[in-house]
Amino acid sequence: MGYGTGPVVGRRAVLRGSAAVAGAAALPPLAAAPAQALSGRPGAGWGVQAGDVTSSSGLIWVRSDRRARMIVETSATGSFRSARRWHGPLVGPDTDFTGRTALHGLPPGEQIHYRVLLADPDDPRRTGRPVHGTFRTAPAGRRDVRFVWSGDLAGQGWGINPDLGGYRIFEHMRRLDPDFFLCSGDTVYADGPIPASIALPGGGTWRNITTEEKSKVAETLAEFRGAFRYNLLDDHLRRFNAQVPTVVQWDDHEVRNNWYPGQILDDPRYTEKNVDVLAARSRRAFSEYFPLSTQRPDGDGRVYRVLHHGPLLDLFVLDMRTYRNANSPGRRPDDTQGILGEAQLRWLKRELARSRAVWKVIASDMPLGLVVPDGPADFEAVAQGDPGAPLGRELQIAELLRHIKHRRITGTVWLTADVHYTSAQHYDPARAAFGDFAPFWEFVTGPLNAGGFPAAKLDGTFGPEQPFVKAPAVANVPPGQDSQFFGEVAIDGEGGELTVRLRDERGAVLFTKVLQPGRVGQ
Template identity: 70%
Template sequence: MTQPSPDRRSLVRGSLAATAALALPAVPLAAPAEAAAGRAPAEAAARTAPAVPALALSGRPQALWGVQSGEVTAHSALVWVRSDRPARMLVETSPSETFRYGTRRWYGPLLGPATDHTGVTALHGLPAGTRIHYRVLLADPADPRRTSEPVAGSFRTAPVLRRTGVRFLWSGDLAGQGWGINPDRGGHRVFDEMRALDPDFFLFSGDTVYADGPLQATAVQRDGRVWRNLTTPEKSKVAETLDEFRGTFRYNLLDEPYRRFQAQVPVIAQWDDHEVRNNWYPGQLLDDPRYTVKDVDILAARARQAFGEYFPLAAPAPRAQGRMYRVVRHGPLLDVFVLDMRTHRNPNSPGRQDNDPVGILGAGQLGWLKRELSRSRAVWKVIAADMPLGIVVPDGAADFEAVAQGDPGAPLGRELQIAELLRHIKHERITGTVWLTADVHYTAAQRYAPERAAFGDFAPFWEFVSGPIGAGAFPAGRLDRTFGPEQVYVHAPAVPNLSPDEAPPHYGEVVIDGDCGELTVRLRQEGGAVLFSRVLTPGRVGQ
């Protein structure tokens, strides 16, 4: 995202829970404001976060950071956990919440410092279209009989029958622009609201953390109220070391609504720029005094490892080099094509090249996407893009960050690659494509039509934008007319960087009807409001 962003704030902490409330290890708190006011560090800590007992490594291992599931298909899923020490991960599953029958045990990896004591266990042979209850235990490697208290979660496997519908949510941008976990607000309470909708999964559309956004203990909102952040040492500066990147992911896990949500709702995790640094691209050398590490490729490799350690991804640990783009199949109604518009792009530029084979996807990813779209037999093909197509996102005075560059004429620069993809979708008669994205910190619905476009060799389609889920809200960007977008709906503030109190978080909902196959998109706002709704019919997506 390219928005004018204020200083980022110092870091957070709190207590964790999954099924029952669990106490977190004590974390030293950065509280410069209180210290400057003459208060003792202990008093400042008490004002910043609730007191928790210090971690003792005697006794049994503890799973203090909750559980997650992800990449759920009809017959498989991944389950994630983090231990407080070296331990063997064990997962038990059952169709019963009480685990009184049908219990199976899965032996997972040994969790150690190489992966920051995180690990993922793959579950296979699961029944389709079924609520699976699971609990994770951590076994002491020296005495396997000594295990942690179980931490429970659940997920629903994808259906194999078309008549079973699908419901999922999407959004992006968490704890950015200085607005972190505010205990006075109950944390990121939007996750409790989303959990109540009981979605099949959550598409986390990038900027899952703000590694370049330190948090201060307090921030002043435009209306004069004081926002109070939970803080931790790792979030007191921009992330450069692997441990600092890991700390940015642990920060989000301090939020109880977020942990409750993760325990019940599987995640499809996507990354964008703030997992590394604002507007980064491969080969970039930084001119930023906050960084001692100037090579973005080094930072990206560390961020990639931390991302893989803190989300349930299919690639093996340390998951630093695994391909980020992939397709997640969710039964006969839905395939989700998760793009990586960050790793394979060319440098940000004015975007006026008349020949640009690298573009924003890279040649390899573009070829993969065309092949997989052609092979897909799902009724709906959601293209999960971490950046929008037609919204102009600047990077400085002359360069551009996304696809569009403000020239309404024929495709140039990165637009050439998107034109090739849209032409392929039309000529191969691929139906049911819908684009979902976040990144720009407001919500919108945009219909692209060839009769309005400078490039007309494509079939009409919709792009829906959501977010932020817990960061600063920003005014709407202008549209580039190359692909003929019409902004059918937009909800954005008039001034930049409003807090989640001043501009409540946005998220999107997609419901696919199992009987008629219609896809309904709802753009939502925290508090239960449905801001906009559109029903799409199979075979007539762009109408």
């Protein structure tokens, strides 16, 4: 998004200007960082992650420091006296030493304790120190549900700062003990190098932990892998991953700012100009570094999916990046590809109609009614600043909203991140240029650890009203200066009401909205 009358500065562009990079040596890693000598037994210093958790299954992730056989043991208690053993894959350089093991036949609504061992493939008796984790399976009946969401990690050059204790926001989210964490895209900033230090406006220096791969924009598979690996140097994130399963989606910075399929880059930082080549490499690294079963190690598969979390919640995870058309002024009167692509839109309409969950939460990696520019004339998200009838990508969203109304689908709530501040939008046909939809709420939060930015303008096509917004007054406010946010969703198991709380980086509640099940126009 541009600011003022000077050169256009992307909301998620690489840090420059007053927060310039100061020449300094790379810092040593945190005391508990996962660097290990290649001697003795296999090590799993990058921690563990759980994902794709259902009422009876889950997917466990680990990274080894060498070739090893992945073994997972599960138990109802942390004592592991009656452990069940799961034999996983042999991990090696073809997956950057990452591996995933699927667990099945788990009891619903229960705390599952697990530990991952890495065994020497030539001597299975030689195993490394086990790495422990835990997660709760989804309930089979009506039980309380709680999850948190946010996005945008290590953006604008703001990386892991040991002076501030690293990514502290994950510790505040962990203390809420949520059932899962929805990461709403920009899980890494592959296009954002991490300098050793940054001169802060007004004086002082921000220091970063650095790595070789994060010294430049990611182009090779090794550099993309290094971008995903960088965040796991943080103690808080590894501790969070060991307790809270992750539902992950991607957006643009996993590849490059504001990218779209078929784009040819005009950027001197890149020797590889074909964004499709870069996206394929990033997708492979993305599939290796998260426990996501719809992605395969070769990078094939898809990100969009629906997760069923008991009778109260279905979570629809969208991909607004892979299938979109080129960014443009967004004024076309016909646009079938839009931001979702035809196939994903058909899937979403079908699955929403099939859902019997009380709440259908739509995890969107971009907001609907906030104007997010891409340069002086093009637009990056759905809205394009014209408050009239739907045009361009808005046509696809209008079709979806019309479908939700006419099929009498209740309980839809939209969650997103991307814009680096937090807000709540209520959309109402009584205020809209397009009126054939039922009122709904959209909640925005983030970033996790990136620059904070001023609020975007609202587009009136779908009649948004903004009862709450908290955003910095200036661009690229660093973490730790009241500029980082996350959200919490709690669903009451007995009455079914859904409560959204928007929180600051320390966990303080900034805004609360309670929604009643089955009620239209809240």
